[in-house]
Amino acid sequence: MVRTPCCREEGIKKGAWTPEEDQKLIAYLQLHGEGGWRTLPEKAGLKRCGKSCRLRWANYLRPDIKRGEFTPEEDDTIIKLHALKGNKWATIATSIAGRTDNEIKNYWNTNLKKRLKQKGIDPSTHKPINTTDQTGSEPKHHISSSGSARLLNRVASKYSVDSNRDILTGIIIGNSTNIADVSQNSGDVDSPTKKSTSMLLNNMAAASSARTSILINNASTSPGFSDNCSFTDDLTVLFSNEEISDMYMHVDNVGFMEELKGVLSYGVADAGHIKDTPEVNVTDEMDFLDSWNEEDDLDLEKFVSSLDSKVGVFA
DNA sequence: AAGGGCCTCAACCGCTATAGA
């Protein structure tokens, strides 16, 4: 691959941009639109390389760029998407209107990373720093994702909601109609509280189980689902095979909850889906999961059994 | 007041991906 020598040419200016240069660039782009970055500097009367012009525009001059401090909601979204996607700044930036990848990257490195460390969370794994002992052995309460899916499905089935696929689809692609329909149309005529419980459990089970089904590339063997279920299309939109594989390899109770929150937050952050279906309400579930103190209760079974006393928060 | 260390963030660098000739 031949590298473009655009920034090594003679007479090319580097360093901070002057207001005059900014004005020239803005004026040119307003007249001609974006693109043709290589020839742009000459046409616009700038002694800069095209790459520098593109970056200046993309990261600073673009009119839709939001300035000022990040909101707590933005912080939250960045942290959750980072837990899911890692250092994919451009991907994360697409979920936060008006923020550039560069800005998010800087903000992560200078603020959020430190904040997580102060809270005792490893910013690269998003897990508590001391969940493993000095010998590096597995966490005490580790269970596999398929195991957690089975467990959750068992409890879920107790509440008689059987449309896992619809719920999963609803959560993954942010289509709340499915979730609402399932809640209203299930054969279960018990209290709304019970419906909410089983919805959450099914959501959790579905998310966990679907990961497993992707990994083994055989949805029909996924625990807790009908034989003809296939989630591959939905999930591969969100996760790479490596990510799915990685999740499967490292699932523990704490990690599972974080992943689940990640899955849910992805739906919240995906404004395109939410706009179309304003009735979606995974936020209550997110709040509930956030309120769960994993340090107090690392045992997923205990967590599940404690749900009944807490379900009112998203009834 | 001075200056040294720290922090922030715009800008750069090196690289990959992709499109088109």
Place this chain on the structure above:
DNA sequence: CTCTATAGCGGTTGAGGCCCT
């Protein structure tokens, strides 16, 4: 298919501002 130009990404750098002593 190969080559080249261009776009875009993520890591890194360094200037300038801020804070502390």
